Amino acid sequence: MSGWMMLILLVALAVAVMWWLGLRGSLLQLGGAALLLGCAGYGLQGSPQVAGSPRAAHSGEPPVPLTKMRHAFFGQFTSSESWMRISEALASRGNSESAVTVLRSAVRENPGNPALWIGLGNALVDHSKGMSPASEFAYRRAAELAPGHPAPAFFMGLALARSGDREGAILLWQNVLANAPADATWRPLVEDALAVLRTPVPVSR
DSSP: OBHHHHHHHHHHHHHHHHHHTTOOHHHHHHHHHHHHHHHHHHHHHSOTTSBOOGGGSOTTOOOOOOHHHHHHHHOSSSTTHHHHHHHHHHHHTTOHHHHHHHHHHHHHHOTTOHHHHHHHHHHHHHHHTSOOHHHHHHHHHHHHHSTTOHHHHHHHHHHHHHTTOHHHHHHHHHHHHHTSOTTOTTHHHHHHHHHHHHSOOOOOO
8 A cells, every 4th residue: 555545544534533532613623734734744754655565664663543543442441441551652662562462461361352352453463564364363353252343343454454455454344334333433434444445546657
């Protein structure tokens, strides 16, 4: 996936999260302006024309921020929150291996918690710079523990998209939406992500 496509995907998800959190009017405009400023900076200093190959990235690349997306599906006040916060703090400092270790300990102590298995999958994706057999196992385990819950498929789809498998992500997210209640608060996240992946990738000349 190109740098532009990955950037657009993350911006769309961020806007959907802000809407879900209740930001409206000037606050939403302010948030949008901040995102556009970041996009401009990326366009000037980054390499958006280069294909987004997560496995080829250097080990110090910061993880994709997933905290607010996670809250959209599970809320903020859960038994898994402390584990997730520790892991995300380690990952944000570039210590993805320790982030994985924390969540492996968490699922050993709480093997029936699907949110922790999803967190482990996300941490493994950050550490390996793409989908791996271990991260796929974690997402599928979460799906087994929470049949019908949208979060395992959503985050697995995001991992596939980050790994370049657009079609795999689209199929997962289409299925999530097909089974989603019309008034689900997390629905805009999936709709926006799906719309981004369906957008043709600009061809550099």
